Amino acid sequence: MTLPEYAHELTTTQFIGLAPILYSDGDEVTFKVQALWVLSGLGVYRWKLLPAEVINRCLPFVDWVFDKQAPLKITKQLITQYKKYHGPDSDFDNLKMAEFHFSELHYKAILNGNNEALNDLAAVLYRKGKKKYNKKLNPDGDLRIAFNANEMAYYVKKMQQWPVKVKQAIFLWYDACREELIKNNPLVFKNEDKDFISQFETGLYGMMRSLAGDKLGDVNHIENMYVHTAMLEIGLMREEERYIESKLPKKPS
Numbered sequence: 001m002t003l004p005e006y007a008h009e010l011t012t013t014q015f016i017g018l019a020p021i022l023y024s025d026g027d028e029v030t031f032k033v034q035a036l037w038v039l040s041g042l043g044v045y046r047w048k049l050l051p052a053e054v055i056n057r058c059l060p061f062v063d064w065v066f067d068k069q070a071p072l073k074i075t076k077q078l079i080t081q082y083k084k085y086h087g088p089d090s091d092f093d094n095l096k097m098a099e100f101h102f103s104e105l106h107y108k109a110i111l112n113g114n115n116e117a118l119n120d121l122a123a124v125l126y127r128k129g130k131k132k133y134n135k136k137l138n139p140d141g142d143l144r145i146a147f148n149a150n151e152m153a154y155y156v157k158k159m160q161q162w163p164v165k166v167k168q169a170i171f172l173w174y175d176a177c178r179e180e181l182i183k184n185n186p187l188v189f190k191n192e193d194k195d196f197i198s199q200f201e202t203g204l205y206g207m208m209r210s211l212a213g214d215k216l217g218d219v220n221h222i223e224n225m226y227v228h229t230a231m232l233e234i235g236l237m238r239e240e241e242r243y244i245e246s247k248l249p250k251k252p253s
Contacts, residue, residue: 003039003061012078014039018065019169022072035062073176082166085126085158086144092177094142097230098223099124102149103174110171118167123155125170185231187238 004010010018017038021031036058037047065072077090088095095103102124109117127144129135135143159167182189222230 003036003058005061005064007072007074008076010074010078012080014041015074015078016163016165016169018072019165019172022065022172023168028066029059032059032062032066035065039065073179074173075177075180077173079166079169079173082126082162083158084128086129087126087170088144089142090177092181092227095125095227096147096223097225097227098149099147100227101223102147102152107171107174107178118164118171119156119159119162120152121174122159122162122167122170123152125174126159127155181227181231185235187235188231 004014018035021034021038033055036055039062040047040058042050064070075091077087079087081087088099092100103121106117106120106124110121124147127147129143130140130145133140133143225233
């Protein structure tokens, strides 16, 4: 029995199997036993044949999954496709602002205890592939059809039929990518402007509106901008604002 030792060694099946454990609160020992079973890859019959002594000796090998000092965070896209629906790339690499806006609304709802919003989050992120698309060449950088908020209700019904653990894994992936995005863009997310932050808390329309103008185009254009590009633009705006402020004469104390 060979066990993975790091998050990047997890397979798609293992990540989905761990999702209900990482998503929930419960007895750590019980969760460790469950995690060991998931990571072992053993079927029900072979798992039940394992002596309790062997299981107890192996439990320390899954401690890394529950390390509070370094929580398990996976930004690599392990669920690239599920039931003919395709997900975004690793690290939000091809996520656009409109998707991010709606994802944030549903992400906040999940954090507030609305587990039905797991369906909404999956419906924003996962879509059918483009017809006759050259996946190998990938000319558009995204094989998914374009996001359309008006189609959400239809796709949410599809996602309701997915296993809960798959949607929990999607949430965990999104949460990890989101945390990495915030960490890498401190000027965007750790700003003294409380109004700007409150706009982020209720979606990203305010953020998109702040980018709209003669230079980058209207809000509709910003909606189709890649998230990483938008973060770069906002960061540059913040740097320019700080530079201008630094050149202004200081008020006498």
